[in-house]
Amino acid sequence: MIELLLPPLLVGLLLALISGPLGAFVVWGRMAYFGDTLAHSALLGVGLSLAFGFHMLVGVALVTALVAIVLTLPSSQRYFANDTLLGIMAHGTLALGLILVSLAGNARVDMMGLLFGDVLAVTWDDVRFIVAGSALVAVTLLFTWRALLSCILSAELSAAEGVPVERLRALLMVLLALTVAVGMRVVGALLITALLIIPPAAARRISSTPEQMALKASLVGVIAVSLGLGFSWYLDTPTGPSIVLAAVLLFMGIHTLAPERAAR
Amino acid sequence: MSLAPSPLLELQTVSLRIEGKLILDQIQLSLHANEIITVVGPNGGGKTSLIKLALGLIRPSEGKVQRRKGLRVGYMPQRLMVDNSVPITVERFLQLAGGRRAPIADTLARVKASAVRHAPLQSISGGEWQRVLLARALLRKPDLLVLDEPAQGVDLQGQQEMYHLLGAIRSETGCGIFLVSHDLHLVMASSDRVVCLNQHICCSGAAHAVARHPEFLALFQNSSAEDIGIYTHHHDHQHD
Incomplete structure (x- = not known):
């Protein structure tokens, strides 16, 4: 049994560890909808990989990274608010992705697995990609932490102090894209943003520094992934939704039980 | 070091247009170490844009913003x-x-x-x-301290304390100070130059110590008021 459970557990825990700090930035920077857009566009990555025959995770990583960079380009758009544009991008890429996937032949792809995750089907090949991706995200975050935090608190002040704000923003988006690629295997394209947002939101209540929030978010994520995988294994529930539900329960538990702080 | 030190910041006939609208018109301004310049002017007169240009947050449409190489900037936004x-x-x-x-x-x-x-x-x-x-x-x-309305929303006492502190910092560190104020008449007394900005530089000159002005002395009940200065505008032209 352990041989069957080891790859999914490894992948799930890695995802939880990196989405803690990265998710904290998503929450602080109000970028939840950016995350969603990247996740939707991941389906286009899947469609393209099937059409051109390369590894699915490579396709996903490339397309989401490309969308991430497009999203950071300064737009001269003045007719719509940002969320309208994000919505167009998200659903446009999702629709195109779904069509490409279906043209490539249903038999080869488990659509439910793509949308809601199927971590129990993870192979050692996926594990290698996911370990490399997570390590890249973790190391990059570690080295750019202070500058990223500065940018989130005030982009203008940081720019005046000589921080390369635009480049850091693009970097953050690329890291998000990588995490989406990794997370798609675990919780699926439709639920990956949940894993980015819920653990940091739960951790916020019990943290008094940004670093605490990032680390506790990782911890909440690790617990949610373990509980979710457990449910899924013993009760035969879908894995992605089980993990997300565990995270939501942890969020509710922490916010109900944690003492009201004097500090907001 | 050359005999005449280069300015920390120099705006060379800088103009700024945003979507075709002229915001700043041929601004010529330089700030040296140990110098305090206060920019005053009406709302919409381009003060904020001037600060953004000075900080390098936006580029001028015409002209050049020259900052000394390796300049360390400290910026104090409003909030x-x-x-x-x-x-x-x-x-x-x-x-x-x-x-x-x-x-x-x-x-x-x-x-x-x-x-x-x-x-x-x-x-x-x-x-x-x-x-x-x-x-x-x-x-x-910082070599250059840029402040956006440092005395906004603060009472006269607080304003005086802030100006006193800035004066002391300048004397100690020799940094240049570039500050913007929405108040047209009450400025920091130790400003070496006050520049009145309304799209273009309307006038500039020295501030006169408030301490000499009897009404302000009364306001402070003869406590020290020498940190706040008064700037009398000598406009040589009129806007319609």
């Missing part, structure tokens, strides 16, 4: 909006600018904000924000 989702204290916020070994306690004491050292950033008042932001700017040991 930051920090999302409630970020758990961060004043101290940690200052560490981000100065590093963990920065003299944070001393700097906070200097700007009279020691009380909020461990407070969450979102809980401090407008006046405290300004002190904290000034502390942050100072922790960077």
Whole structure:
């Protein structure tokens, strides 16, 4: 049994560890909808990989990274608010992705697995990609932490102090894209943003520094992934939704039980 | 070092247009070390744009903004909006600018904000924000200090304290100070030059010490008021 459970557990825990700090930035920077857009566009990555025959995770990583960079380009758009544009991008890429996937032949792809995750089907090949991706995200975050935090608190002040704000923003988006690629295997394209947002939101209540929030978010994520995988294994529930539900329960538990702080 | 030191900041006939609209018209301005320039002017006169140009946040449409090589800039914006989702204290916020070994306690004491050292950033008042932001700017040991309405929303007493502190910092560190004020007449007395900006530079000159003005002396009940100056505008032209 352990041989069957080891790859999914490894992948799930890695995802939880990196989405803690990265998710904290998503929450602080109000970028939840950016995350969603990247996740939707991941389906286009899947469609393209099937059409051109390369590894699915490579396709996903490339397309989401490309969308991430497009999203950071300064737009001269003045007719719509940002969320309208994000919505167009998200659903446009999702629709195109779904069509490409279906043209490539249903038999080869488990659509439910793509949308809601199927971590129990993870192979050692996926594990290698996911370990490399997570390590890249973790190391990059570690080295750019202070500058990223500065940018989130005030982009203008940081720019005046000589921080390369635009480049850091693009970097953050690329890291998000990588995490989406990794997370798609675990919780699926439709639920990956949940894993980015819920653990940091739960951790916020019990943290008094940004670093605490990032680390506790990782911890909440690790617990949610373990509980979710457990449910899924013993009760035969879908894995992605089980993990997300565990995270939501942890969020509710922490916010109900944690003492009201004097500090907001 | 050359005999005539190059200016920290020089705006060479700078114009700025945003979507075709002229915001700044041929601004010529230079700021040297140890010099304080106050920019006053009506709302919409281009003060904020001038600050952004000076900081390099936007590029001029015409002309050139020259900053001395390796210039360390300390910027004090009016106020930051920090999302409630970020758990961060004043101290940690200052560490981000100065590093963990920065003299944070001393700097906070200097700007009279020691009380909020461990407070969450979102809980401090407008006046405290300004002190904290000034502390942050100072922790960077700037050659050039750029301040956006440092005395906004502060009473005359607080304004005087702020100006006194800025004067002291200039004398100690020899940094240049570039500040913008919405008040057309009450300015920092130690300003070497006051520039009145309304799209173009309307007039510029020295500030006269308020201390000599009997009405202001009465206002302060003869306490020291020499940090606030009065600027009498001598416009040589009229706008319609």
